[in-house]
Amino acid sequence: MKKDLKFEDLPDAVGLLLQIVEFLEIELRTIKENLQTKVPLGLMKRNQVSQFFQINLATVHNWTKRGVLKSFGVGNRVYYKRKEIEDALVKLFR
The missing domain is CATH 1.20.5 (Single alpha-helices involved in coiled-coils or other helix-helix interfaces)
Structure with missing residues (x-):
């Protein structure tokens, strides 16, 4: 044309x-x-958890391995429940 x-x-x-x-x-x-991709409300990504606690990503990884934080995998992504993060914060400062 x-x-x-x-x-x-x-x-x-x-x-x-x-x-x-x-x-x-x-x-x-x-x-x-x-x-x-939309993150459902109540879930946090690893970098959000590190900002919340003001720690680096390696510490988030170590805390997850030691059971201080409980992670949830969706595909190849890692999420944390906001409620459980807040509960872990209370436990850390007791």
Whole structure:
């Protein structure tokens, strides 16, 4: 499907292309937001646990191995229940 473009038609064609690109960017952003994995309420990721306790990820790993924290695996991801994290905080400071 070949169309003959004249030099005087170029500004309109470029404007149309820019509108199409802007529309596609918005659509892609919407699709990306919908595809991102959502963490259910009440669950925390490892980095959130480390920020909560103000410790590094190695300490979170060690506490999990020692049974101080209980983790839950979903696929290849690790989550912690917020309630259990708060309970562990109380136990740590007794």
